[in-house]
Amino acid sequence: MSTVLVSETWGEHAAVLARQAAASGAGGSVGRVELRVLDVATPASPLRLQRGGVLERVAVAFETYGELNADGTNAVLVTHALTGSAHAAGVAERDGELGWWDPLIGPGKPIDTERFFVVCSNVLGGCYGTTGPTSLDPATGRPYGPSFPRYTVCDMVEVQRRLLAQLGVRSLRAVIGGSMGGMQALEWAVSHPELVRAVAPLAVGARHSAWAIGLNEVARRAIMADPAWAEGRYPPGSQPAAGLATARAIAMLSYRSFDSFEERFGREKRAVGAAADGACASDGEVFQVASYLAYQGEKLVERFDANTYLHLTRAMDDHDVAAGRGPLERVLGAVRMPALVMGIDTDVLYPEPEVRELARLLANARYERIVSPHGHDAFLIEYAQLAPRLREFLADDRAA
Amino acid sequence: MSTVLVSETWGEHAAVLARQAAASGAGGSVGRVELRVLDVATPASPLRLQRGGVLERVAVAFETYGELNADGTNAVLVTHALTGSAHAAGVAERDGELGWWDPLIGPGKPIDTERFFVVCSNVLGGCYGTTGPTSLDPATGRPYGPSFPRYTVCDMVEVQRRLLAQLGVRSLRAVIGGSMGGMQALEWAVSHPELVRAVAPLAVGARHSAWAIGLNEVARRAIMADPAWAEGRYPPGSQPAAGLATARAIAMLSYRSFDSFEERFGREKRAVGAAADGACASDGEVFQVASYLAYQGEKLVERFDANTYLHLTRAMDDHDVAAGRGPLERVLGAVRMPALVMGIDTDVLYPEPEVRELARLLANARYERIVSPHGHDAFLIEYAQLAPRLREFLADDRAA
Known part of the structure; x- marks a missing residue:
C-alpha cells in the first residue's frame, strides 16, 4: 500500500506519477503525444441523443498510443472521470503535462502499447476539446452554455463508437475506466457486447446511488x-x-x-492575510483542511467550466445501466465477457459493497479490492495495486 | 434495530417520537413545559470568553423537568446538538411541539424525572432564546450579527455552569449529549470534574477531525x-x-x-413545476433525494439563523478537549468519572473508530455501539437502543 499522500487532486499529480511509475513495474513512456480532433457528427449524420436532443456537429478530442493491428482488433478504450480529459498517458505536446493514468499505459506497462492500440477521448459534453457547453452552437454562433442538450453516458459511448469506427477499430480488447469512466465501461459492455471482449469498471456501481446523486445535487446548488x-x-x-x-x-x-484528511491535515492551522496579532490571532488563522479545499476549488476553476460541470454531473446521476432494459440482475447477468471490477475499501462515494454487488451481478466478473487510505481517488493513486491486476486481466487469453 | 426511516431531520419527528416512545420502555411524559430565561452575565459580572471577547449581558433560555433535591445533587444536564434547542422533553407550552429527546426523558424513562432534576439550555451563541448573533448588542441597539464575539464549547459550559448555580444545583449526576452536545459533555468532564459525577458523550470525538472541519467549511462557504x-x-x-x-x-x-438514502430514495423521481410534457419530460423531474435535500434546507431556513450557523460550526471546529491542557492521552486519562460513550456503526461524520478511541482514552469509560442504517442521526432515532444503555448507566450506584 502506498503511503504517499498525493494525487491529481492533491495538486501534486506529477510527483505521484513519477514516484508511482516505478511501483507499477517495468515499462516505458509513450513519449510526446498530440491531442487530435475528428468530427463524428455532421448535418448529414447528426447525433440523436437518448433524451431527444440532436447535435448536428460533434467533434471529439482524443489521443492514441500504440498501433492498431491489421484487422483492427487490438484496441483498448480508456475512459475518463468527471473532470478528466483525453490525455491519459505520455507527455502532452502542448504543455508537457503527464497523462492522468501514465503509470498504467505505455510500452511494457499493464495497458501495454506494444500490444494494444490505446484510445482515450474527451467525453461528449466535456470541456477539453470535445463538443460541449463551451462549444459554439452553429445555430447561434455563441457558446451553447446551459442550452447544450442533455446527454447521457449512453450518448458518450455512441460518440466513442463513431470515433473508433473512423479510426478503423473493429472490436475492443477492453474498455477500462474508473468512476464516471467506469459508467462508460459498463455501458459499453451492456450496449455493445459484440464490439467489446472485456471490461474493467473501477470504483463505480451499476447505477448512481441516492447518496452520490445527493452529493452532486449540493455541488450543483453551490454553482447555481x-x-x-x-x-x-x-x-x-x-x-x-x-x-x-x-x-x-x-x-x-x-x-x-x-483517514486521509486526518493524516494529512489533522487540526493544523495556517495564518491567513496579514500577520496575526494579539487578540485576533485566532481569527487570523484557518485550518489547513479549509485552505486545502479552497485551493482545490480555485485550481478547478482555472481548468474547468461550470456549465460543463452541471451537465456532466446530471449525466452521472442518470447512470443506470439497466434503465429501459429490464431488471438489473438480468441486464448484468447477460454480460458474458470477462470483467475486472475493482472497489476501494475507503471509498465513501461508491462504497465497496456497492461495487462488489456490481461484480456479483455480472456473469463473468472478478472482484478485486484496492486497500488504501485515500478513498475514491485511490484509482488515481494506488498504481502499485492497480498495475498487477490490470496486467493480469489483459494477459488473460480468454479475451485475447 | 429500528426499521422506521424517520427522525427530526426526515421532517417527521413527531411520528418518530410517538412510535419510538413505546420501544424505549415504560415511562410517562413530563407534560407541558415552559421555556424560561435567566441572566447569567451582567455588566457587574460579565462573561469573559476564552478567545478574548467579553459579553456584558447573557441571557440563557432553558427548560427543567423533575425536582431538584434538597442538597442540589440530583441534576442531569442534557446538552443539545448544532441546530437543537432547550426543548428536550415534554410538550412545549408555546407551540405544542414534543421535545427532541422526549422518549428518553420523563417519569420512569431512562433519564428519569422522578429521580433527576433535568436541565436543558440553549447554548451560548444559539438562536433559540440564549444570547447569540440574533440578539441585540447593547452597545449598538442592533443585532450582533457577524460581530458577535467568537466563543467556544468551553464558553458554552461556563454559561451552563452559571445557570445551574442560579438554579441551586451543587453537582451534576451526569451530563449527556450527542454530537455538539457530546462536545459539551466532554468539556464538562475535563474542566469541572468536581461538579460532574458521570458523563455520556454520544457520536462525537475528542477533537473535531479534519474531515468534520472540511464539511463545516464547505457549508460555511455556501452561506457566505x-x-x-x-x-x-x-x-x-x-x-x-x-x-x-x-x-x-x-x-x-x-x-x-x-444505505439510509438508498433505502428511502433510491433513484425515485418526482415531477416538478408544471406537468412534464413530451420531449422535456426528463427535465421536468427531479430525483427524490434532491427534492428531500431542498426541503430540509428550506425547513432549516424557517427555524435557524445563518450567522448563528457560522458561529456555532466554528465553535465545533475549535473543539479539542485537550487544547492548552497537555497531551490528549493524559487529559482524558485524568477523567476518572464513569463515562458512557456511544458510537454509531454507520456514522460518516464521527466514524465509529474515532468514538471508540475516545472511549479508550477515558479512564473509566464503557463503549456501546448503536447499530443503525441511519448514520449520525441515529442518536435522535434509535431510542430502543439508546434507552436501555442510558437507563443502566444512570442506575449504576458508583456515581449515584
Missing part, C-alpha cells in the same frame, strides 16, 4: 447559487468561480476519506 | 457565497436563505448514510 452563474449565461472568462470552487470542495470531501 | 449574506449584515427577516439551505443540505448528507 452563485450570482455570476446567471442561469448559465455567463460570458466566457466570467464563470461562477466561487460556486464552482465550492462544488469542487464538496466533491473533494467525497473523493477522499476521514 | 450567498449575496444576501452581505458579510453577515443582512436585515432580520432577509437572511441568506439559499446559502443556508445549501449548507443544511451538505450537512444532511453527513448526518445520514449511503
